[in-house]
Amino acid sequence: METYEKKGYLLRDFRVFRLKDERLRPIPFHYHDFHKIILFLGGDADYIIEGRSYPLVPRDIIFVSAGEIHRPVLRPAPYERIVIYVAPAFLARCTREKDDLAACFQKARTGSSVMHAGTGLSHDLLFHMVKLERTSRAEGFANGLYTEIL
Structure with a gap:
């Protein structure tokens, strides 16, 4: 039986x-x-997730659920990405609608773990992801709440 290493840590709701x-x-x-x-x-x-391989193109969104065995397969070129770690308890607290973030992870487990964003969506999504990444590093009044809202 093959064993896999648990990597990374998360000490708050998301990172x-x-x-x-x-x-x-x-x-x-x-x-x-x-x-x-x-x-x-x-x-x-x-990106390989649970034995399935997904070729990536820029602005693809990859959903990896807690416990899933995964790894990227990289070829010579700079590998750039924005990464969000999400605590399972935080995801459960944010589950309110059928089109919520938890539904994205559920769809990834039963279908494809990679979402290919269309041209219009990818620009809007990239804008908000960059904003989220910058805001998560900022400080100031209610910044934690603002980051959570984003």
């Missing part, structure tokens, strides 16, 4: 950050105790 890797090293299969959303910004990569 947002941008990464750009110039020097690519193979990333082994792993899993997390939290959910992960990735907005793929650039590079030449596939």
